[in-house]
Structures are given as C-alpha cells and as structure tokens.
Amino acid sequence: MAISTETHPQQQKVSTQAAGDKKRWTIDDFDVGKPLGRGKFGHVYIAREKRSNHIVALKVLSKTQLKQSQVEHQLRREVEIQSHLRHPNILRLYGYFYDQNRVYLILEYAAKGELYKDLQRCKYFSERRAATYVSALARALIYCHGKHVIHRDIKPENLLIGARGELKIADFGWSVHTFSRRRTMCGTLDYLPPEMVESKEHDASVDIWSLGILCYEFLYGLPPFEAEEHSDTYRRITQVDLNFPSKPVVSALAKDLISQMLVKDASKRLPLHKLLQHPWIVQNADPSGVYSG
Ligand code: AMP
Secondary structure (H helix, E strand, O other), X not given: OOOOOOOOHHHHHHHHHHHOOOOOOOHHHEEEEEEEEEEOOEEEEEEEEOOOOOEEEEEEEEHHHHHHOOOHHHHHHHHHHHHOOOOOOEOOEEEEEEOOOEEEEEEEOOOOEEHHHHHHXXXXXXXXXXXXXXXXXXXXXXXXXXXXXXXXXXXXHHEEEOOOOOEEEOOOOHHHHOHHHHHHHHOOOOOOOXXXXXXXXXXXXXXXXXXXXXXXXXXXXXXOOOOOOHHHHHHHXXXXXXXXXXXXXXXXXXXXXXHHHOOOOXXXXXXXXXXXXXXXXXXXXXXXXXXXX
16 A cells, blocks of 8 residues: 655645644735635635745635534544545645634645546546546545545545646545535435445445446446436435446446445445455556556
C-alpha cells in the first residue's frame, strides 16, 4: 500500500503552522486569487500562502449558511478527520481558520479540477484509465479503512485531479453527516449500497460497493442503477439489477471485477486488497497510479 511519507518542504511549512504554531491563520496570510468553483456553502479560491509561497485552494464557507443548515458540528468533526489523513490520493486539508462571518478551509490545490467534468467530456474512460483510477482509489480506501474511516460518498463529483493527473478523494466523510447526505436525500441514490438505501447497519464494505459503481460509470459513462424515478433506482439497487450494455465494448475481466464488487451481501464483496490483485487491475492499471493520458 502506497502511503506517502514525502512532504514537500512548503507543504511542511503550511501544515506545521496549522498543526502546532501559536500563531493562528488569518486571511492576511494569503494572497487570494481567482475563484476555482462554487459549492453549497460558499466559494473556493486559488490562494498563495505568503510566507511559504505555497499554492493552496481556500474554501470559504458562510457561517450563516452553515448555521441555517445546522452543519457546524459536523463540519468540525469532518475537518478533524480529513486533516489527519495523509495519502497521495486523498486531498490534504492543511488547516482552517475563521473570522466573524466565515470559516476558511486551507486545502491542497488540485490543478486539473473535477474528474466528473473529464468524464462528461469523454463520455467514458478507456480500461487503462478506469483501472488506474480504481486501483488508486482502492489504495486510498485501504489506508482510510486502516484508520477506521469510511468515506461513504465515493462518486465522480467528489474526486479531483492533481497537476500530474493523480486522483484525489475530496469532501472526505461528509456523506453520512452533512452536505452530501443532504444531496443524497434530495438527489441521487445511485452510489448507495442496498444496506444504506434500506437504512440498515453498514461498515467499510459500503466503499467497495461505491467503488464498483464508480468503476462501472468510468467504463460505461452512467451509473448502473440509474432510473427516472427514485423508487426505481431504489428497487434496482436492492435487487442488484445489474446489466452490462453491449456498447461501449468492455472486457469480460472488467465485468467480472464489477460483479464481484456489486454484491448485495456486504461480507461477500471483493476485499480491496484482493481487488488490487484482480487480473483486470494487474493488466490495465498504470503501476505509477497516475493516468497521464
Ligand atoms: P465544493 O464546495 O467542494 O463543491 O467546491 C466547489 C468547486 O470548487 C469544485 O466543484 C471545484 O471545481 C473547485 N474546487 C474545490 N476544491 C478544490 C481544490 N482543492 N482544488 C481545485 N479546485 C477545487
């Protein structure tokens, strides 16, 4: 399992200050640049930390909106989780600060932006690209599960791409507690496993299911249980109504892997370390873990 122990000297500076120094971050520590995007609770900007010159993404959240949605408590907990994770395929959270009206999250900058935009552009990915992403995600999830952290919300919208083409899991752990759950409730059920749509107990194997959904979507361009009505998606998930269209053409090995992940009985899903040994991954995934086109 690849756990990065390397820290860029500038990253070290950013994170050291966040972790321990007496001095607290303020907005004056940053030169704030152009907006990178907009989320439910505020904007994300590119920014430069003045002392180190390190480029980061600054997520600016409105306290009023956080309060109105009653997610402040969860925000605190999730910041706590994400700031302790160190893995090349997990977006770093270096620290946070706040003023009277806003909360600021200092995040690793993912230069190539959102994965789902690439997927929309390409419609679907090659087997090489899909397998490289799936194996990178499996390694990141093995790392998380080892720390008793379950993501529960693996989907293209929560994946960003770094400067070298490396995949980064973002929005860590929000699914059950906060924003994404709301999104899930009002939006798509597509990535949830049977035990979660049926509100049963669940464990880390929910992430194996979601990774199976994602693998399917990478290869076919759509999640497997998509339907017009929520109730149909619900039924298709609980019955594991899985079909493989004839177009685009996808190898039998890829379908075999997906079928071993999308298993209703959570205890029978292919464990992630075995996924890494599956012939489709071995034959297709770039060993560097980076898809560079
Ligand atoms: P979010 O509030 O997390 O949904 O972020 C809103 C948008 O900002 C995303 O859809 C991305 O386009 C962009 N964004 C968020 N975080 C980053 C980041 N760390 N690096 C680059 N772009 C980001």
